[in-house]
Amino acid sequence: MQKIRVDKLISGMGFGSRKDISHWIKSGRITINGEKALSASQKIDIDLDQVKLDGERIVYQKYTYIMMNKPTGVVCSTDSKDTNVIDILEGRYKYINLFPAGRLDKDTEGFVLLTNDGKMAHNILSPKKHVKKKYYVEIDGTLKDEEKSKIENEIVLEDGDQCLPCFIEILENNEHSCKLFITIEEGKYHQIKRMFKAVSREVVYLKRISIGEIILDDNLEKGEYRELNPEELRVLPISND
Numbered sequence: 001m002q003k004i005r006v007d008k009l010i011s012g013m014g015f016g017s018r019k020d021i022s023h024w025i026k027s028g029r030i031t032i033n034g035e036k037a038l039s040a041s042q043k044i045d046i047d048l049d050q051v052k053l054d055g056e057r058i059v060y061q062k063y064t065y066i067m068m069n070k071p072t073g074v075v076c077s078t079d080s081k082d083t084n085v086i087d088i089l090e091g092r093y094k095y096i097n098l099f100p101a102g103r104l105d106k107d108t109e110g111f112v113l114l115t116n117d118g119k120m121a122h123n124i125l126s127p128k129k130h131v132k133k134k135y136y137v138e139i140d141g142t143l144k145d146e147e148k149s150k151i152e153n154e155i156v157l158e159d160g161d162q163c164l165p166c167f168i169e170i171l172e173n174n175e176h177s178c179k180l181f182i183t184i185e186e187g188k189y190h191q192i193k194r195m196f197k198a199v200s201r202e203v204v205y206l207k208r209i210s211i212g213e214i215i216l217d218d219n220l221e222k223g224e225y226r227e228l229n230p231e232e233l234r235v236l237p238i239s240n241d
Contacts, residue, residue: 007040014092071222076103110208123237
């Protein structure tokens with residue numbers, strides 16, 4: 001049995017501020033098991049009690065996990081003056097204190113995982129956990145076999161930083177451009193761009209398409225998002241506490 005204050009439940013699920021909730025209780029908009037809530041400090045059992053706001057049940061959820069298809073021009077850093085991934089969120093998601101589990105550059109598109117689960121985010125980001133991240137990449141010019149091999153086998157970046165082994169799958173390769181998938185297990189600053197720069201190639205388009213076993217939903221347009229479904233949650237390195 002876990003008991004929390006009713007205002008903590010409602011605000012924690014992003015439905016309003018503590019001040020809002022006190023006002024809603026006074027106006028009779030919040031009920032607990034069919035009865036009007038008495039006060040914001042009233043304790044409820046999150047497993048047994050049914051809390052509703054205007055007839056809509058509010059279910060306790062310790063952690064939230066959101067898949068977003070980040071567009072270009074949007075940053076992941078929440079302390080930037082530019083539009084960030086949290087600014088895109090609407091409704092209650094804006095108030096759950098979500099943050100990106102790993103960043104994408106401003107000019108990079110694709111899968112960003114937003115959560116309030118710090119332990120899971122650490123698992124996603126730690127190279128020791130070997131969580132694969134797959135990207136679609138377009139570069140200028142041909143990628144030669146020796147350049148591909150160099151990148152895949154612990155390439156050393158311009159600052160002396162050594163990367164872990166990765167895997168490249170060539171999709172199209174000609175004298176003007178190369179299209180490929182690259183899968184890495186870490187997330188150094190501008191890593192993929194720097195990896196190709198180390199063999200004198202420039203990345204002209206970059207999109208993250210998967211994190212671990214979770215693949216970006218093709219139905220999500222740029223800037224759209226949704227919560228992870230039960231199947232995706234089962235393969236996510238989530239917290240157990």
